[in-house]
Amino acid sequence: MLELRPNCECCDKDLPPESLEAVICTFECTYCSDCATNTLAGICPNCSGELVRRPVRPVAKLLRNPASTKRVLKAEGCTPVTVA
Numbered sequence: 001m002l003e004l005r006p007n008c009e010c011c012d013k014d015l016p017p018e019s020l021e022a023v024i025c026t027f028e029c030t031y032c033s034d035c036a037t038n039t040l041a042g043i044c045p046n047c048s049g050e051l052v053r054r055p056v057r058p059v060a061k062l063l064r065n066p067a068s069t070k071r072v073l074k075a076e077g078c079t080p081v082t083v084a
């Protein structure tokens, strides 16, 4: 099950579970679509994995499977992966 982290790891923007702006990598590093597109060019800076839109969990399912409230933020900000 996805954690559904509450914020963008780069800019700390709020990304609630119903947000259509949230994107994740396979390890669930979580970003807003702005950072993913403009800063990161669709590649996770932590693991070099692909970023895809996070599926929205239906509200009824959130009651029993709530989203994470633990914020993850890179204090130094995000730098894009440079392809060698």
Ligand SMILES: [Zn+2]
Residues within 6 Å of the ligand: 008, 009, 010, 011, 012, 013, 031, 032, 033, 034, 035, 036
């Ligand atoms: Zn962001």
Ligand SMILES: [Zn+2]
Residues within 6 Å of the ligand: 025, 026, 027, 028, 029, 044, 045, 046, 047, 048, 049
């Ligand atoms: Zn990642």
